[in-house]
Amino acid sequence: MKKIITTILIAVVAVAVMPTTLLLFVGMMPSIAAYFIDKTKQQLKAMTVGCLNFSACFYYWLELVSSDHSLVTAWEIISPTSISIMYAGAIAGYIVEWGVSMAVAVVMVQSGKSKLSSIRKQKEEMVERWGVEVTGVYRLDVNGFLLPKKDDK
Amino acid sequence: MSEEASDQDKNQDQEIKEEERGSSTSFIFKGGVEIFPFEQLPHLAPASLSACRAQGRRGESFFAVFCDKDLFPRTSAAAKYISIRSQYMADLIASGVSDLSKKTKNLLPEQKYIFVFENIYGAPLWKEGDSLALNMRPELVKNTILPSLVEMLEDLKAGDLLHGSLHAGNIFAPFGVDEIGDGEAISEALIGECLSVPFSYAMPALYLPIHRANVSPIGRGRGIFEDEIYSLGVLLSVLLRKTDPCDGQTEREVLESKMTQSSYQAVVGDNRIDVYFLNALRGMLQDDPGQRWTLEDVLMWVDGHRIGPKQGGIKRLNANRPLPFCGKTYVRPEILALDFENNIADAHQLITGGELSKWIDRSVANPALKAHLQIAFADADKYGQKIGFMERKVAQVALMLNNGSAVFYKEVKFLPDGIGLSIGEAAAKREDLSPYAELMDLSLIPFWIEHQERGAVDEAVILADMESCRMSLKQQGFGYGVERCVYILCEEAPCLSPAFDGYYLKTPEDYFLALNDLCIDGRAPDKIIDRHSSSFLSVRDSQLIDAYLMDINSKTEHLKALATLRMLATIQLRSNMGKAVGISNWIVDNLSKALLSRLHDRDLRKKVAGQLKKIANTGDIVAIATLFEKETALRQDQDSYAFAMSSYQSLLGQEKILDYNIQHNKRYGQGAGREVASIVSATTSFVIVMILLFVFFGDKLVGG
Structure with a gap:
């Protein structure tokens, strides 16, 4: 119900500001595509692409609202040049999404390797202090001491 | 803490001073007695023990008796001895284990239990090698020796103490009389100490009633007061008689003589005893403790009352046909029983072959004895072919033939209340204790107690101890087994490790x-x-x-x-x-x-x-x-260890996850990367929008 009301409201607003709707629909087509491509719950790709795509469309939208905000003006603004600029913003979003993700992943792997090394060192120190019985892989008595091996007399 | 330390220092100083006291041939005992171990007093040493001179702080004359580990001095009787305070017995000055100071250890290579007595004794009435017929004048015995002995017995009974060493070798002239001669030098008789050896251990067999005499000294049991009266009777006989009717006889022959003729006849024989003593000796030497004179009878006699010997006594059975056994012939069942212990296999053959039953039935013809034998057969057969069944059967039959006699099994023999000292001695001498363990398992002693007629031992105590021992024998660890039985049964035993x-x-x-x-x-x-x-x-x-x-x-x-x-x-x-x-x-x-x-x-x-x-x-x-302690270090260690184990497992989990992500998860870090990218994008976008707004409205303002 909530979705339907929201959809109706958006449709009413979109009709009410039809020139803006037309401009942003055309200009933010890559973000709309990213929204449908990104299957993750957070929709981070759509957000990354959308933010930069929007900032590229923003200048043209300012021009539209500062003039008569008519469909004709909107249609005039939509030109190959303006579309290229608006889509360049979306491309920049894709680049940021790919580049930053890669960089962060590399940093995290390096950090993980360092932590792994630290954990292994801690384990060695614990074995040194508490004996191999602390590892929990040997048969122990009720007090936690190693049970004699079966071949021990 | 400092006070404790200073007290300890003071004690140490005192110990050192006490150690330094005395000559190089003496050591200080219990702080107040100087003992000279090389100045031996053999006449005051019972059995194989040694006695030596000792003196008090003011030069009082004492003597010390060194007790051996395997002879079990009567330490628990010391308190009773002290309470008696008879003028005819030496006062006990001190007792205890010798200390472990260097000086004492130099003079006494082995630690000993020591009794120190006041030395009031002169020469003994009898020495080893002397004739056992002292031929003393009846007046001397009546007026000098007898009152001392009787008064002492009265004191002993009042003090609930059994002496157990009432024999001529332990009766002394007063201090200073070194030669007794015909006894004229004696003004009073003094009785020697009785604590350093077990009851009747140092007593010659002659002075003991029949059943007690037929046992090794250590197995003679704890004794009863009637035995003291018997010993008094024998002692008086020895003092008075001119000839020894037992001279040249072995202990066994004396025993048989007592059994065949009665103790009175065996001890007095053909001697002409003063009429004053005749009835008293008959009364005191009764073989049946129930018919023997009591101390009250003796006191009345000493006071001048005329008392005759009591009627009755033990009925000795005679067979009308002798029974051949191991090359000898027997007419008395009780003497036959005496020889069973040394001929177990032959005795078993005699019993199982039916010859014994026939002999008892036809020649002894005593229905009571026949019934008792049937009980012994039936009880022995209950145990089937269990280990020791043959010895058990022979021992049970012997007990029936000679009621109240010693229990024998394999190489051990004792009266039931003597099992403690007997097993204790065996343990001290490192002998095999398995016969005792088997004997307890076979319930020979309960059988003895059930069928003895005289009720002379504390049955409840013995049976309770036996049960404790049986329980102990079922466990084999340290603190249990036959070794525990030694200490349960022999309360005097020191640690025999x-x-x-x-x-x-x-x-x-x-x-x-x-x-x-x-x-x-x-x-x-x-x-x-x-x-x-x-x-x-x-x-x-x-x-x-x-x-x-x-x-x-x-x-x-x-x-x-x-x-x-x-x-x-x-x-x-x-x-x-x-x-x-x-x-x-x-x-x-x-x-x-x-x-x-x-x-x-x-x-x-x-x-x-x-x-x-x-x-x-x-x-x-x-x-x-x-x-x-569990509450301190161990507990803390245990807690820390538990935490460490938990931490280790946590680290192990982290390691596994990290290792997997790094090695196998290709998308590791990308999720976080996207988040960062979205933040970067949003921030950049915001900045661009702000710049555009600023530029756009700035131009408008400037243009306007």
Whole structure:
């Protein structure tokens, strides 16, 4: 119900500001595509692409609202040049999404390797202090001491 | 703490001073008696013991008797002895175990239990080798010796003490009379001490009633007061008679003579005894304790009343046809029974072949004896072919033929109330104790008690002890088994552990001191707790060791070590034993490895090892034990160890996850990367929008 009301409201607003709707629909087509491509719950790709795509469309939208905000003006603004600029913003979003993700992943792997090394060192120190019985892989008595091996007399 | 330390220093100084006192041939005992071990007084030494001169602080004349470990002095009777205070017996001045000072050890290579008595004694009435017919004048005996003996017996009875050494060799002239001659020099008779050996141990068999005489000295039992009257009768006979009717006879022949003729006839024989003594000797030498004169009868007789011997007595059975057995012929069943013990196989053949039954039935013709024999057969057959069945059957039949006689089984023989001292002596001499264990399993003693006619022993006590022993024999660990039976049955037995040869350990405190001495000398045994010492400690003071017995029996070294440490600490703490540097160093040298292995934390081990080294030289075993108390170090170590195990598992989990992500998860970090990218994008976008707004509205403002 909530979705339907929201959809109706958006449709009413979109009709009410039809020139803006037309401009942003055309200009933010890559973000709309990213929204449908990104299957993750957070929709981070759509957000990354959308933010930069929007900032590229923003200048043209300012021009539209500062003039008569008519469909004709909107249609005039939509030109190959303006579309290229608006889509360049979306491309920049894709680049940021790919580049930053890669960089962060590399940093995290390096950090993980360092932590792994630290954990292994801690384990060695614990074995040194508490004996191999602390590892929990040997048969122990009720007090936690190693049970004699079966071949021990 | 400082006061305690100064007290200890004072005590040590005093000990050193006391040790320094006395000459090089003497040592100080119990702080006030100087003992000269090389100045022997053989006439005052019973059995194989030694006695020597001693003196008090003011030069009083004493003598000391050194008791052996295997003869079990009557230490528990000492309090009664002191309370008696008879003018005819020496006062007990001091008693106890010799100390472990260097000087005492030099003079006494083995630790001894020592009794120190006032020396009031002159020459004994009889010496080894003298004739047993002293031919004293009846007036001397009546007016001088008899009143002393009777008064002393009266004092003994009032004090509830049995003397058990009432014989001519233990009756003395007063101090200073070294030659008795015909006895004229005696103004009063003094009776020698009776504490250094068990009841009747040092008594020649002649002075003992029949059943007690037919047993080895150690197995003669605890005695009854009627035996003292019997001994008095024999003693008076020996003093009065001109000839010894038993001269040249062996003990066995004397015994047979008493059984065939009666004790009176065997002891007095053809001697013409003064009429004053005749009836009294008959009354005192009655073989049936129930018919024997009592002390009251003796007192009345001494007071001048005329009392005849009591009627009745033991009915001796005679067969009308002799029975051949092992080359001899027998007409008396009780004498036949005496020879069963040395001819078990032949006796068994005689019993199972039916010859004995026929002989009893046809020649002895006593229905009561026949019925008793049937009981013995039936009871023995209940045990089937169990180990020792043959010996048991023969012993039971012998008990029926000679009621109230000694219990014999394989090579052991004793009266039931003498089993304690008998097993104690066997243990002290390192003899095989298995016959005693088998005997207890076979229930021979309950059989004896059930069928004896005279009721002369404390049956309830013996049966309760037997049951305790049977329970103990079912367990084989330290503190149980036949060794425990030794200490249950023989309350006088010191610790007989081979590890403590040369020491006389009456109490757990003696054990502690001896162990410390051994450790200081570097002679500490590998195992300070063995079967004997654990049984000894458990029976003598169960609170000291019983809580730790399970761990002492454990196969795990650290449990054993911990239990041993705690037991020693308990003795030190409870008995306020003071420093024990020897033991504490021994613990550090021998137990620390096992004890430290009890700690999980290796760092803590190093720390505790350092603390142990420091404490070792203080002799404080309690402090060592505290290091390993469950409530302190061990608990903390255990808790930390549990936390460490949990942390290790947590690290292990983290390691697995990280390792997997790094090795196999290609998308590792990308999720976070996208988040960062979205933030970067949003921020950049915001900045661009702001710039555009600024530029756009700035132009408008400028243009406008």
